[in-house]
Amino acid sequence: xxxxxxxxxxxxxxxxxxxxxxxxxxxxxxxxxxxxxxxxxxxxxxxxxxxxxxxxxxxxxxxxxxxxxxxxxxxxxxxxxxxxxxxxxxxxxxxxxxxxxxxxxxxxxxxxxxxxxxxxxxxxxxxxxxxxxxxxxxxxxxxxxxxxxxxxxxxxxxxxxxxxxxxxxxxxxxxxxxxxx
Numbered sequence: 001x002x003x004x005x006x007x008x009x010x011x012x013x014x015x016x017x018x019x020x021x022x023x024x025x026x027x028x029x030x031x032x033x034x035x036x037x038x039x040x041x042x043x044x045x046x047x048x049x050x051x052x053x054x055x056x057x058x059x060x061x062x063x064x065x066x067x068x069x070x071x072x073x074x075x076x077x078x079x080x081x082x083x084x085x086x087x088x089x090x091x092x093x094x095x096x097x098x099x100x101x102x103x104x105x106x107x108x109x110x111x112x113x114x115x116x117x118x119x120x121x122x123x124x125x126x127x128x129x130x131x132x133x134x135x136x137x138x139x140x141x142x143x144x145x146x147x148x149x150x151x152x153x154x155x156x157x158x159x160x161x162x163x164x165x166x167x168x169x170x171x172x173x174x175x176x177x178x179x180x181x
Contacts, residue, residue, distance in 0.1 A: 011071055018069040054115050061126035064109045080111040084121060124179050143167035150174045
């Protein structure tokens with residue numbers, strides 16, 4: 001509780017909501033009186049401040065939405081943004097790694113909610129694909145879907161790739177020719 005009290009009001013609210021959703025209603029009831037009011041004035045929260053354009057880009061690219069119980073971790077999100085900014089216009093990778101459930105997906109998706117980052121470094125949009133542990137059939141389906149999304153405005157409708165090698169070749173050509181950044 002002491003750590004949460006050193007954070008902003010959203011942390012307290014998130015902790016309260018987590019208690020409710022995880023079955024600790026009695027504990028949540030003890031904290032209910034201290035819940036900070038949500039101001040409905042001109043001050044925008046980071047979720048409300050997200051433009052519809054950013055929401056559309058992220059939704060079309062398959063970027064996961066914020067979880068119901070969300071705790072901001074600005075230092076970690078900023079670290080991911082800095083790594084993405086370091087790529088500049090050069091092709092490259094930023095790898096986020098850690099134990100299962102530690103928040104890699106949430107942190108990375110949060111970094112992509114920055115409108116300036118999207119505008120400057122992802123002009124063609126973002127295409128999110130979660131691979132994880134997949135059998136070959138599951139991986140092929142994910143690669144076929146990604147090919148379909150990347151070719152959505154192509155004048156030639158192509159059949160889906162029939163195997164993983166064909167999908168890799170098609171994605172490599174798409175990235176080189178159509179989405180070099």
